[in-house]
Amino acid sequence: MPLAPNPHAMAMLIRKLESIASLSDEQRQAIERLPLRTHTLAARQDIVRDGDKPGHCCLILDGWACRYKLLGDGRRQIFSFHIPGDVPDLQSLHIHTMDHSLATMTKATVALIPHESLHELTLRHPDLGTLFWRETLIDAAIFREWMVGLGRRSAFEHMAHLFCELYLTLQAVGLAENYRCRLPIAQLDLGDALGLTSVHVNRVLRDMRGRALITLRSQTLVIEAWEELVRIAQFDPTYLNLERRAAA
Amino acid sequence: MPLAPNPHAMAMLIRKLESIASLSDEQRQAIERLPLRTHTLAARQDIVRDGDKPGHCCLILDGWACRYKLLGDGRRQIFSFHIPGDVPDLQSLHIHTMDHSLATMTKATVALIPHESLHELTLRHPDLGTLFWRETLIDAAIFREWMVGLGRRSAFEHMAHLFCELYLTLQAVGLAENYRCRLPIAQLDLGDALGLTSVHVNRVLRDMRGRALITLRSQTLVIEAWEELVRIAQFDPTYLNLERRAAA
């Protein structure tokens, strides 16, 4: 597979960046010129592993991915879910050893961009450097919100919060509308993100369905009572720093 | 209070930065020339609040601080503890609205550095920009490790892990040695960091004392069995990205 620019692929990244900031034509073009190599992966494959020292960043073009860490005895914590346009391992640009893994959740297409090219881009375009930095800071803001969920929200509140967050993030890049979106996350993965067992996730989902808040079936999330969900989760979208503030 | 350079104060920041990277003389001097205004605060005072749009970053010169977020009903999650040399709100440089608060835990002295000056510094010294970016990325790495603790470790393991982390971070800037350090964190705050109640924190501490792992009395932490603590916590210091890797 060649290492070459691919404006079509980079359009995904540009769309994502424009969900948190505005880009000039020059910046867009600089991004479009980034060289990359695309790969297609099956579901549940590691892209980068804990301990690796990768030489490139991974842009997701299609499918879903997640970052996670395993404990010795198999316990797993998921840190984030990622969708097309995301660069989940941007931090590897300046932190050389991975302290967690990145894996596909569905069949996925990814573009690998050499660190070298990204370094060059941020040197030549400091504004883009700042934007990438900002991107990683928003990542951290989401981590903080997840910490609140893991430490201080009930399972019900926490899950409600996650659905609010996922919906708005998907909507911001045009992957959700009318309170409905694809959500290819198994209950086991949901549990590993929320710090719960899949059994309990199942019970909370049943409860939410019973209260006509949401339904999650055949990998499709339908939010039936957005306002109520927001209220229960005490959801405030500020931390997402979305440029076009949506339905919230 | 004047807005002026203060090399003595900046020595704290330099020491911290040198715990994660090496600095050139020129870089050190550029940092020393940053203008700042120092303040002294009582314990348990907010420095920046959720929702604020600060125009400066806060460098801690003396005392301890923490970042936290409150839920509507008073539940609190602490995200991080901060010691002299830390700039806990570096992220405010590129994320304009605070999504959490920063407060002192003890009587503290802080230096406020205008965003403007920091922006200028990072433009004139891209390497320092990168270093600050890296600093925020390590922050995020620590968040991830805390997420594992909150979601997947038992209270005992989680607390053991926190003590390992705090000890190494303090040691890296010369504030701990011989498995002993000052730790002015009340059990209630420990609970808010670990996602536990202060009652349970107390019980776990008693248990740790009983097993001759650590003692925590009069704000002093003594680690009596480092290797054992590391084993229980499954502690791996890689995520801290410390330059001089210590006792681990």
Add this chain to the structure above:
DNA sequence: CGACACATTGACCAGACTCAAAGCTAGTGG
């Protein structure tokens, strides 16, 4: 059609929480 992964449910269990009551301790003011 069979296999495998995922979802669902029940019964029982445990780690952590709640509530409540004492003990300590450091800092304050007289």
Add this chain to the structure above:
DNA sequence: CCACTAGCTTTGAGTCTGGTCAATGTGTCG
């Protein structure tokens, strides 16, 4: 210098959220 206070620590008893174990149902894909 000591008494007082406020905040922090410690402990017990009882409860509850979420976990464990295990069986069964469902759906998708080769």
